[in-house]
Amino acid sequence: MKKLFISAAVAGLLASSAGIASAQQTLKLAFIDPLSGPFANIGEIFVNNLQYGVDEVNARGGVLKGVKFEMIKLDSKLSAQESQTALQNAIDQGARVILVGGSGSSVVNAVVQTAARHNERNPDKAVIVLNHSSIDPELTGKNCSFWHFQFEANTAMKMKALANYIKTQPSIKNVYLLNQDYAHGRQWAKYGQELVGLARPDIKFVGETLHPIGKVKDFSPYVAKMKAAGADAVITGNWGPDLNLLLRSASEASYNLRYFNHSAGSAPGTVPAVAQAKIGQVTWVGEWHPGEADVPKAEAQAKAFKQKTGSDFYAPRVVFTPLILAAAINKAQSLDSVKIARALEGLTYDSVVGPVRMRAEDHQLLLPQVVNTIAPVDGKAVKAGWEGTNYGFRTDAVYSGNELAQGSECKISRP
Known part of the structure; x- marks a missing residue:
């Protein structure tokens, strides 16, 4: 009877692990940044760099043995109000990771605060905010949030x-x-x-x-x-x-x-x-500039990016933001937002510009x-x-x- 009990438990765990991929073959990420107006060209750069990183994760087989990333693209219109509307739209579409940063610190602050309120009311649909470019120190200072991670060096x-x-x-x-x-x-x-x-x-x-x-x-x-x-x-x-x-x-x-x-x-x-x-x-x-000496991995990525997209490569950190997310998910062995956030805390990653670390106490990436x-x-x-x-x-x-x-x-x- 003891052997049967252990076998049944193990079978249940195996079925549960397999169910992660079968129940959810994609993890939706929502990009919320300017895609219209005077700063639309900046938004296009960010979305292209993020998509390149997403594609790289998927080319490696995704996360958790088969779960692929899918990126939804929404226009912030450089407005806090529009970004909050876009955030709700993203959540309604099933997004659990929000990519933001090119709309300015006021917009990112609004998104982070709105996300935190949503997560408190809807823990089963909690979202994580990955900030690739806003450099407001208060986002990792007095306004820090468990749900926010800053991937760019702050001001x-x-x-x-x-x-x-x-x-x-x-x-x-x-x-x-x-x-x-x-x-x-x-x-x-x-x-x-x-x-x-x-x-x-x-x-x-x-x-x-x-x-x-x-x-x-x-x-x-x-x-x-x-x-x-x-x-x-x-x-x-x-x-x-x-x-x-x-x-x-x-x-x-x-x-x-x-x-x-x-x-x-x-x-x-x-x-x-x-x-x-x-x-x-x-x-x-x-974190890098084109032609920087002694950074061959970034130069190689710049050439590969240009060959694939036809565009110039500007920001390695934006590309490796989805890659670090993938590393955290595999470390957590879960798609649960709380577990992913905890796995991001203190995570070290060997990026194309050298080793980087997500500081656990404030969620500031040191790069x-x-x-x-x-x-x-x-x-x-x-x-x-x-x-x-x-x-x-x-x-x-x-x-x-x-x-x-x-x-x-x-x-x-x-x-």
Whole structure:
């Protein structure tokens, strides 16, 4: 009788494990980012990179011996309200993982808060939010959530990398803070003044301006303001068209500024804007840049991505976000959202840019950051052009995720 009981139990467990794949052959992931409006090109980059990662997971056989990923694509319209509507739409379609980050921190915050409320009311339909690009430190700080994971280095980490580099640049003396008027822009200015000021107490901050996001077509009045203040450098969190239009206006005014930014080379149009301007140095920070030395896995992935999609490769972290999710699911041996979230906590992953770790206490991914400047091809520091120009990327400094890690106010409430 004892043998029969053990055999029946084992048979039940085997049937249950097999049922994971048979009951649900796909796990739905919902992409919620701008697919229309002035930042639609940014959304397209993210969706293409995420789809590439999803395809790679599926090509490896999916997760749990046969469960494939399926990505639903929804337009955030760069609006918190629209994103919350899209989130409910995604949940109604059966999505259990939400991919967001290219709509700005206010949108991501709204999605995370809405998801947390939904999960509390509907634990059997709980969703996890994977943030691939929003860099708001409060998302892993005082507004942290068990259901949210940040896959991009946050504002404080990026600014620390830039501050470390600016410390070595004595020619920078007068800095202006020009940023978009929303949470990210204000934070980029705040951390810029704090961390750069700490690294270089001799630097003068000669002015600060916030402007509407995605609405300014001519930045010449702002450029004139910076010039009148005597700025030789600007700390700007502008991205997409807002950065490219700023570069154009400065060029038209023959104003040779230095720019310090978080993602300039990881979006289309900025390198051509610099090449066309021929003046101004744009220095930015990311987990990788095309042509970066000693990162052969990322270069190989960039070539494979270009061959498959016909598009340039910008952001390794966006591609490996679904791959890390897959690793967590296989570690958890479950499609249960709580178990997947717990498996993500503390997870280490050997990515194409080197080992990365999801810090358990606040769900901040620790990944390397490369300070680099968009510069003319010289065959030495810059070996190849980008986006059809003779400008590429010069590596200035490289920092590990652990070197840039910051303290956190996060106090996660776990289910």
